[in-house]
Amino acid sequence: xxxxxxxxxxxxxxxxxxxxxxxxxxxxxxxxxxxxxxxxxxxxxxxxxxxxxxxxxxxxxxxxxxxxxxxxxxxxxxxxxxxxxxxxxxxxxxxxxxxxxxxxxxxxxxxxxxxxxxxxxxxxxxxxxxxxxxxxxxxxxxxxxxxxxxxxxxxxxxxxxxxxxxxxxxxxxxxxxxxxxxxxxxxxxxxxxxxxxxxxxxxxxxxxxxxxxxxxxxxxxxxxxxxxxxxxxxxxxxxxxxxxxxxxxxxxxxxxxxxxxxxxxxxxxxxxxxxxxxxxxxxxxxxxxxxxxxxxxxxxxxxxxxxxxxxxxxxxxxxxxxx
Amino acid sequence: xxxxxxxxxxxxxxxxxxxxxxxxxxxxxxxxxxxxxxxxxxxxxxxxxxxxxxxxxxxxxxxxxxxxxxxxxxxxxxxxxxxxxxxxxxxxxxxxxxxxxxxxxxxxxxxxxxxxxxxxxxxxxxxxxxxxxxxxxxxxxxxxxxxxxxxxxxxxxxxxxxxxxxxxxxxxxxxxxxxxxxxxxxxxxxxxxxxxxxxxxxxxxxxxxxxxxxxxxxxxxxxxxxxxxxxxxxxxxxxxxxxxxxxxxxxxxxxxxxxxxxxxxxxxxxxxxxxxxxxxxxxxxxxxxxxxxxxxxxxxxxxxxx
Numbered sequence: 001x002x003x004x005x006x007x008x009x010x011x012x013x014x015x016x017x018x019x020x021x022x023x024x025x026x027x028x029x030x031x032x033x034x035x036x037x038x039x040x041x042x043x044x045x046x047x048x049x050x051x052x053x054x055x056x057x058x059x060x061x062x063x064x065x066x067x068x069x070x071x072x073x074x075x076x077x078x079x080x081x082x083x084x085x086x087x088x089x090x091x092x093x094x095x096x097x098x099x100x101x102x103x104x105x106x107x108x109x110x111x112x113x114x115x116x117x118x119x120x121x122x123x124x125x126x127x128x129x130x131x132x133x134x135x136x137x138x139x140x141x142x143x144x145x146x147x148x149x150x151x152x153x154x155x156x157x158x159x160x161x162x163x164x165x166x167x168x169x170x171x172x173x174x175x176x177x178x179x180x181x182x183x184x185x186x187x188x189x190x191x192x193x194x195x196x197x198x199x200x201x202x203x204x205x206x207x208x209x210x211x212x213x214x215x216x217x218x219x220x221x222x223x224x225x226x227x228x229x230x231x232x233x234x235x236x237x238x239x240x241x242x243x244x245x246x247x248x249x250x251x252x253x254x255x256x257x258x259x260x261x262x263x264x265x266x267x268x269x270x271x272x273x274x275x276x277x278x279x280x281x282x283x284x285x286x287x288x289x290x291x292x293x294x295x296x297x298x299x300x301x302x303x304x305x306x307x308x309x310x311x312x313x314x315x316x317x318x319x320x321x322x323x
Numbered sequence: 324x325x326x327x328x329x330x331x332x333x334x335x336x337x338x339x340x341x342x343x344x345x346x347x348x349x350x351x352x353x354x355x356x357x358x359x360x361x362x363x364x365x366x367x368x369x370x371x372x373x374x375x376x377x378x379x380x381x382x383x384x385x386x387x388x389x390x391x392x393x394x395x396x397x398x399x400x401x402x403x404x405x406x407x408x409x410x411x412x413x414x415x416x417x418x419x420x421x422x423x424x425x426x427x428x429x430x431x432x433x434x435x436x437x438x439x440x441x442x443x444x445x446x447x448x449x450x451x452x453x454x455x456x457x458x459x460x461x462x463x464x465x466x467x468x469x470x471x472x473x474x475x476x477x478x479x480x481x482x483x484x485x486x487x488x489x490x491x492x493x494x495x496x497x498x499x500x501x502x503x504x505x506x507x508x509x510x511x512x513x514x515x516x517x518x519x520x521x522x523x524x525x526x527x528x529x530x531x532x533x534x535x536x537x538x539x540x541x542x543x544x545x546x547x548x549x550x551x552x553x554x555x556x557x558x559x560x561x562x563x564x565x566x567x568x569x570x571x572x573x574x575x576x577x578x579x580x581x582x583x584x585x586x587x588x589x590x591x592x593x594x595x596x597x598x599x600x601x602x603x604x605x606x607x608x609x610x611x612x613x614x615x616x617x618x619x620x621x622x623x624x625x626x627x628x629x
Contacts (some may be wrong), residue, residue, distance in 0.1 A: 026522065
């Protein structure tokens with residue numbers, strides 16, 4: 001019993017240790033401004049990773065989310081720029097843009113999910129394909145350059161990323177709310193139970209009268225919508241999107257989910273663990289930038305070691321617990 | 324592979340020639356600009372020299388680029404190749420075999436790993452890129468001033484630039500607080516700059532070394548409300564940045580060029596090799612110039628995506 005508890009708390013312990021290390025290396029680490037920065041930055045990957053937790057728990061995978069985010073950011077910016085002359089520079093236009101992002105995300109998720117469930121193609125292959133498609137589309141739409149919001153719309157939209165209630169900015173609030181809802185959904189709803197059931201054995205789930213295809217489709221739609229939500233708070237940050245937006249986000253999201261204790265083969269999902277995973281990854285980045293401990297050439301290596309280490313530790317604890 | 328045909332063959336009496344152009348695809352602002360300039364140049368030269376045919380291909384990685392070049396030799400029978408190697412090492416052997424087949428070879432920007440293959444080498448000046456920026460810092464900051472640097476993607480090209488910059492400010496008493504990789508990416512530069520702002524209470528200036536990164540840096544500075552404390556120098560000549568220099572933005576006093584239009588110089592010179600008696604072989608290094616509010620209009624291309 002004690003062992004199992006430690007296994008569950010593993011990622012949390014790691015997070016606390018990282019925070020202590022950061023604080024020890026540079027007291028500015030715990031300054032409100034730095035905490036706001038790190039949490040707000042984590043929100044994009046965080047929102048996507050919460051959705052990814054459901055997809056992975058159901059036994060699926062989505063490699064297209066980074067490209068999807070870039071593409072959605074591109075069409076959102078284009079939509080806002082195109083609408084502004086007609087609807088005016090006001091929040092109505094921003095809301096329409098947000099609608100484009102959310103609806104676009106839902107649609108993109110539906111496409112991925114439909115190809116996986118109806119055409120019965122491996123999730124890895126489908127999303128590898130759509131990853132390339134979304135990335136090319138945004139490069140094409142931007143003509144190889146960068147799509148930028150017009151400056152008056154930019155000024156209006158900007159507070160969505162940079163302000164909030166005191167130092168708790170809107171991205172942080174959105175991330176927190178989505179994380180709590182996600183945890184509740186996974187633990188306390190029929191949808192969550194079905195997702196876990198499908199992930200551990202989809203044939204058994206099918207015999208238990210679970211509509212496997214519908215639930216799978218829904219996980220991809222949920223993920224798509226969350227990518228849309230991430231785009232809504234990403235666009236006001238720099239007001240632009242290009243072919244290099246969101247590169248590697250899919251891998252960061254997947255890594256966060258795994259660090260958080262969700263099994264890559266599906267069956268068990270832990271949304272709060274994912275949140276901890278996201279925070280661990282962005283804190284490592286932040287601490288390395290704040291301290292110049294090692295050559296910046298090695299930042300990626302350190303993150304890689306920690307990802308592998310986190311999973312190794314969990315594997316060992318799991319077998320220990322099962323024994 | 325996109326074939327841009329010259330239409331009427333032998334219209335001007337000149338001999339029909341095919342020029343293959345192989346460049347990286349438009350995944351970064353600079354490459355987007357380079358692609359745009361390549362297409363514009365082809366369009367313009369097609370009207371001037373209808374008997375010259377251009378074959379343009381863009382590649383997302385080195386191995387695709389090798390395939391493109393092999394296809395050009397095998398199926399398009401090119402007379403000359405203008406190539407911006409995605410990476411030096413893997414492209415050296417394929418370009419060498421083009422040369423051995425008796426074709427004219429123009430190499431752009433990134434050199435091959437073996438000397439003496441190309442007939443013509445056209446490139447920007449990475450050392451000058453760092454030096455010109457460094458000279459500006461030295462001239463406009465007092466001794467004891469504190470600056471931070473954002474580096475590009477870890478490459479030898481990036482090392483050359485940073486070394487030249489450091490050499491230029493050597494002995495000025497300017498202190499470099501930190502240099503981290505922003506990977507020529509706006510989002511990464513934003514993050515790194517946020518962390519710099521947390522880490523250092525005093526920063527007098529930033530060398531962002533790229534205009535995409537400069538935009539991310541400016542956003543991080545404005546979020547921390549420290550705009551008045553520091554100015555930022557980017558690099559390359561992105562139209563938004565050039566516009567702000569024209570408008571005399573105090574935060575962006577100047578920029579250093581590394582023009583994506585260098586591909587145009589390479590294509591034009593390759594064409595002239597066939598169309599004139601002027602000697603075209605050798606090395607053509609395009610200087611890095613300082614864009615100031617006075618001369619900015621000359622560097623402003625509002626139609627380019629970059």
